[in-house]
Structure formats: structure tokens, C-alpha cells
Amino acid sequence: MTPAQQALSEYAPFPEPPALILDYIAARSAEDSVVDGPAPWDIGSLPAELLTPAHPWLDAVCRWLNQTYAWQPQDVIPPCWEKHQHLGYEVAALAFARADAHEAAGSTVIWHEQYERFLARMNRMLGKAGDECRVGRHQPRPARFQLDAWPPPGATEKAGASDGSAS
Numbered sequence: 001m002t003p004a005q006q007a008l009s010e011y012a013p014f015p016e017p018p019a020l021i022l023d024y025i026a027a028r029s030a031e032d033s034v035v036d037g038p039a040p041w042d043i044g045s046l047p048a049e050l051l052t053p054a055h056p057w058l059d060a061v062c063r064w065l066n067q068t069y070a071w072q073p074q075d076v077i078p079p080c081w082e083k084h085q086h087l088g089y090e091v092a093a094l095a096f097a098r099a100d101a102h103e104a105a106g107s108t109v110i111w112h113e114q115y116e117r118f119l120a121r122m123n124r125m126l127g128k129a130g131d132e133c134r135v136g137r138h139q140p141r142p143a144r145f146q147l148d149a150w151p152p153p154g155a156t157e158k159a160g161a162s163d164g165s166a167s
């Protein structure tokens, strides 16, 4: 084997989805399916029995993306990815989409283009906090103060009613 062939042989394969997830996909897509659950990439809607195997797989996918594609520091998905809800959803979608995309060369090219757009969104959302998160110091969400301005659910109507009756 030449050094160039050796280098190619060291490419890590994409992590295999867990069997429970594959079974769930098969059950959902079967013609006479009785499974009417959420799409497995809709992680906010998944039951615990699917989230449990999904997390280590998505973590392996993040490691694989970092190892394979992260050449520049800003391309690295931070190790606290699951604390960033936007990353959780996006990584799940990218991971499931890869299997579909790799059935044809053209859609594989598109998957890579989508990965590029994922990186742009990740960096826009992480902002400066991303530098700290990437070296293992997770930062709280910069928008937390603005989000705190939202009253608790249902409080708006009560506040409106009391405004009307106060004076």
C-alpha cells in the first residue's frame, strides 16, 4: 500500500445508527405501519426509549463530523452540543439525512453544501460564546436576558385584566 492509499484507508466510517432507531424507522415506513410516532430526527418529540440510544449515536456523529470535516477552529462542533438546542436538532437532521443523501452522488454533493450552511448557522448562533464552548467551557445563551422579558405563559391575559381594573 502506498502512503496515499494508506491515508485513504484511514478514513473513519460514518457511525452506524443504533438498532432501536433503525427498527423504529422501518416500523414507521412500513406500508401497513401502525407506528404513528414522531420522525426520529424530531428529537424534542422523541420518547425516552428512543432518546437513550439516540444520544450516544448523535454524539458519535458530532465526533465524526469534527474528525472528518473540521479543519478550521470555527468548524468544530462544541462538546456541549446537546446544551444548544439548535445544534441538537440540526445534528440529528444532518445525521439522518446523510444516509438518504449518500444513495446518489448528486445528493451527496448537496448534503455537503447543506453541511456548509449548517456551519454558518452554528457560528451565527454560537457567536463569541462558541470560542469558550469549543474549549470545554460552556457559556449560557446570550439571548437569555431578552428571553426573560417574556412573561410566563398565561400571565399576559392576567396582567391585561389587572391593568384594566387597577385604576
Ligand SMILES: [Zn+2]
Pocket (backbone or CB within 6 Å): 078, 080, 081, 083, 084, 133, 137, 138, 139
Ligand atoms: Zn456550549
